[in-house]
Amino acid sequence: MGKKSKGGNLGRALIRDRFGQGHRRTVDNNSMLHTTEIQDGYDWGRLNLQSVTEESSFQEFLRTAELAGTEFQAEKLNIQFVNPKSNVGILSKTEREAAEKKHTDKKGLLKIPRRPTWTPETTADDLHTQENLSFLEWRRGLAMLQEEEGILMTPYEKNLEFWRQLWRVVERSDVIVQIVDARNPLLFRSEDLEKYVKEVSQDKMNMILINKADFLTDEQRVTWANYFDNENMKVAFYSATLVTEENNKSLEDITEETDNKSEDNSEEEDEGSDGKEASSDEKQISVDSIKKATDEIAKSVHRAEEQLEIIEKKLGVHHLNDPKILSRSELIELFRNVHKGPKVTDDISTIGLVGYPNVGKSSTINSLMIEKKVSVSATPGKTKHFQTLYLDTDILLCDCPGLVMPSFVLTKAEMILNGILPIDQMRDHVPAVNILCSQIPRHTLEDKYGIIIAKPQEGEDSNRPPYSEELLLAYGYNRGFMTARGQPDQSRSARYVLKDYVNGRLLYCHAPPGYKQKDFHKYAPRIRLEKSEDQLTSQQQRAMRIDRSKTTKDIDKNFFEPAARIAYIKGKTNLAHIRGLAKENETASTGSTSVGGSMQSLNSVHLVEKPWRHQKKEKREKLRKKFAHLDQH
Numbered sequence: 001m002g003k004k005s006k007g008g009n010l011g012r013a014l015i016r017d018r019f020g021q022g023h024r025r026t027v028d029n030n031s032m033l034h035t036t037e038i039q040d041g042y043d044w045g046r047l048n049l050q051s052v053t054e055e056s057s058f059q060e061f062l063r064t065a066e067l068a069g070t071e072f073q074a075e076k077l078n079i080q081f082v083n084p085k086s087n088v089g090i091l092s093k094t095e096r097e098a099a100e101k102k103h104t105d106k107k108g109l110l111k112i113p114r115r116p117t118w119t120p121e122t123t124a125d126d127l128h129t130q131e132n133l134s135f136l137e138w139r140r141g142l143a144m145l146q147e148e149e150g151i152l153m154t155p156y157e158k159n160l161e162f163w164r165q166l167w168r169v170v171e172r173s174d175v176i177v178q179i180v181d182a183r184n185p186l187l188f189r190s191e192d193l194e195k196y197v198k199e200v201s202q203d204k205m206n207m208i209l210i211n212k213a214d215f216l217t218d219e220q221r222v223t224w225a226n227y228f229d230n231e232n233m234k235v236a237f238y239s240a241t242l243v244t245e246e247n248n249k250s251l252e253d254i255t256e257e258t259d260n261k262s263e264d265n266s267e268e269e270d271e272g273s274d275g276k277e278a279s280s281d282e283k284q285i286s287v288d289s290i291k292k293a294t295d296e297i298a299k300s301v302h303r304a305e306e307q308l309e310i311i312e313k314k315l316g317v318h319h320l321n322d323p324k325i326l327s328r329s330e331l332i333e334l335f336r337n338v339h340k341g342p343k344v345t346d347d348i349s350t351i352g353l354v355g356y357p358n359v360g361k362s363s364t365i366n367s368l369m370i371e372k373k374v375s376v377s378a379t380p381g382k383t384k385h386f387q388t389l390y391l392d393t394d395i396l397l398c399d400c401p402g403l404v405m406p407s408f409v410l411t412k413a414e415m416i417l418n419g420i421l422p423i424d425q426m427r428d429h430v431p432a433v434n435i436l437c438s439q440i441p442r443h444t445l446e447d448k449y450g451i452i453i454a455k456p457q458e459g460e461d462s463n464r465p466p467y468s469e470e471l472l473l474a475y476g477y478n479r480g481f482m483t484a485r486g487q488p489d490q491s492r493s494a495r496y497v498l499k500d501y502v503n504g505r506l507l508y509c510h511a512p513p514g515y516k517q518k519d520f521h522k523y524a525p526r527i528r529l530e531k532s533e534d535q536l537t538s539q540q541q542r543a544m545r546i547d548r549s550k551t552t553k554d555i556d557k558n559f560f561e562p563a564a565r566i567a568y569i570k571g572k573t574n575l576a577h578i579r580g581l582a583k584e585n586e587t588a589s590t591g592s593t594s595v596g597g598s599m600q601s602l603n604s605v606h607l608v609e610k611p612w613r614h615q616k617k618e619k620r621e622k623l624r625k626k627f628a629h630l631d632q633h
Helices: 010-019 057-068 093-105 124-149 160-172 191-200 218-230 240-268 273-314 328-337 361-369 412-417 430-439 442-449 468-479 490-503 538-543 552-560 575-587 617-626
Strands: 175-181 205-211 235-237 349-355 387-392 395-399 593-595 598-600
Touching: 124 160, 160 191, 160 349, 175 191, 191 205, 205 361, 218 235, 240 328, 240 361, 328 349, 328 361, 328 387, 328 395, 349 361, 361 387, 361 395, 412 430, 412 490, 430 468, 430 490, 442 468, 468 490, 468 538
Parallel strands: 175 205, 175 349, 205 235, 349 395
Antiparallel strands: 387 395, 593 598
16 A cells, blocks of 8 residues: 555645745845734724723734834743642732832822823824824833833723823813722722823812722721821712612602503593503603602702701811712712812813723713613723713713723732723633632632532641632532533633622622721621531542542651562462461461561561563463472472
8 A cells, every 4th residue: 555645734725825835925124023014904003992901912012013113023922830729829928018019119100191282283193193102102111110110010001092082081071080999999099190180270170989889888988988088089989780770660660650540541531642642741740750859859968968067167077078878869969069160161060980991980870871871891991982971951971981091900810800801801710719719718609609619638727718729620510610521611610700709799898008908808607507528429529639548647657667578479379368377477476487488477478469460371471480489399
């Protein structure tokens, strides 16, 4: 038979199809580097309104080349393998303190890009060029800060179009409201944005809206209110989820009332279009009456609060912030009266809403408008353009696209846990899950998911947090997330667990500076009865990689026990007979047997497999002849 024909190479075929034979595209230095000089059909100057927060080295170099008009070369990053049974991604106490000290020292260098000064005589092209150069200098400054100081920061927005949207919102608004997550408000707060607002105009005002405040207890809200009182920053606590539920409930009640009225009226009146129009008119009248009633209540409450503030000032007591969660009408009234200075538009309070993706900015707007005006998505970068919405005749909301602003962080995994980076685009789940396990106690995870997490091995700290692998193996097996090889799917399990953390099902609230975390956030004791690993099936123990067969005592015994001497015995030996002889020898004062002319104790005789076992018949006969001199007759 002839040789088999060599199959085609798919990789070579793709290269030939793309570049052709001998017609490869090159640049000036006769290389095939990807640079901006390659005319690959991509319009580099087009308006690309897609949020860019995390880039590969190749994409980052290309974007920098576009701004600077120069060429760069990207290098492939090295791959590092880590042990899943270790605290990967968790900083030690010394490392954490050193990183926090760097953050405090370099806090003044953490800035957002400013819009260059311009006049009516400045042309659009000149302004566009100045903005590009200013944005490039800003990015270079942050890159130098990261490289020289070794500081890790959030993968801030690298698309200039998003920052242009922010500049317009700041210029058009009277009050800039930063919407932050109540579980970690300081991470989502940009102090440099507050400075930039005052640089644009001293008449503008800064404010912080702490959304998802229903995650906090009354004591925790009081703690944060006192902290921002000392910072002289106006804050308000709000929950878009609670307000949306109340709005839906009230609308359902109104619908039921109008339906009942329409049924009663239909018995008296004839069926026709007139009856339908009357029912719709009554529904509209009832909705308007409820709105008027709530506005009147809000105004009376506001007047009472103003009188209370006057009394407190006379008594020498001053509280800038109220820890109470505001309702929809209370927040609207606050927006109406919070700004006292000159306004951009006469008789209209323009409120600019700014915030990170996934902090609930769009949900807040929808809850205020009662009906859905802004699309909501868990993926960052859903809102592309700023838009204006009239909340009332004298209140205008100006919604800015979600911006990831530069902020100092300790690890990249913290950004995934705080919802800054999308979980579905996560490349490495081990550090994020390890941090989650260090924050959420073991018994809370077991109670939440009804699972049993593998306990630490003998010799390890019994109180240590579970590793990422231990939690995900138990969770994946319990949910039935298995791979093709029959092992729990850790990657899929990690996405579900991390989404529960981001959505608040696994709750962890950060304490303000100067407060102890253990005292600020306390967990409930164990609810379910603690179960042992012995209650698990053998199949589940294998899937969770639980091995209790060997302990430290077994290892010590194997290491320190002297090696036993081995005797070869001809033929098939009755094991029970030999053991009986050994027991008889134990009772005797002296007892030995002669094997090969030497004296050995029966206790030291260990039966092992014969050296000719598991061999072919021919070799077995030869080996028996080879060891014939050991046989004694």
